[in-house]
Amino acid sequence: MTVQIGDTLPDIQLQKVGNDIEPVASASLFAGNKMVLFAVPGAFTPTCSERHLPGFVEHFDAFRARGIDIACLSVNDPFVMQAWAQSQQVPAELLMLADGNGEFTKALGLELDATAYGMGLRAKRFALYAEDGVVRQLWVEAPGEFKVSSAEYVLAQLS
Template sequence: MPIKPGDTIPEVVLKHIDGGIQAIDTPTLFNDKKVVLFAVPGAFTPTCSERHLPGFVERFDEFRARGIEVACLAVNDPFVMKAWGDSLHVPEGLRMLSDGNGDLARALGLEMDASAYGMGTRAKRFALYAEDGVVRKLFVEAPGEFKVSSAEHVLANLD
């Protein structure tokens, strides 16, 4: 069953590059913070690279002005996430998180089977807003769409 508003973010360890591969658990990411986590099916894929991540890069300062941290998640390795972030000039502070085995996507109930495209299990395209580790808003895209998980839509729907 997919996570829903009011649920606590499950405890999972993710990876990122910061002077080497670093592990970070979800309590460290979410507890005592306001966070928008958005997930993409794959780094360097068309919609993800042309619209989804760039929207959060463009609006990053607007989230920060509201005291909200921003993180991007994909079922890709941490080296790919770093290279993708570098290629799109992701600002310092926008976390590029690797869910390499799909553990968080699965724990959230937001995984998808992309094996028909040679991509295996991936995260659905979504965005969530959490306060102190509790989901307050959840925006999950219908297959093949990009509307509700955009930076613009998320900003417009925060209280």
């Protein structure tokens, strides 16, 4: 079942990527915070690298001015996420999260079967806004689209 507004996010271990890679319980990331979590089907893929992540990097300060943290999630290994963050000049405060086995993504019910493209299990393209680990808003893209999970769209919805 797909996560719904009002649901508490699952507590599953992810890999937090920065200069170092460290395991982190998802519940601890969201506890006591206002956060936008956006997910991409894959690091270094065209839309993800040219529009999705860059939009959140560009508007990072606008979210932070509202007291909202930002996290990017992908079903990739942490080393790929680390290299992608470096190549995209992601601010250290924008959390990059690797869901290597897709456990968090599956628990949300937002997995994408990309085996036909040789990519295995991935995350659907989505964004959600959570307060203290509870989903307050959720935007899931239709297959092949990039509209409702963009930084610009999410910012407008949070106004």
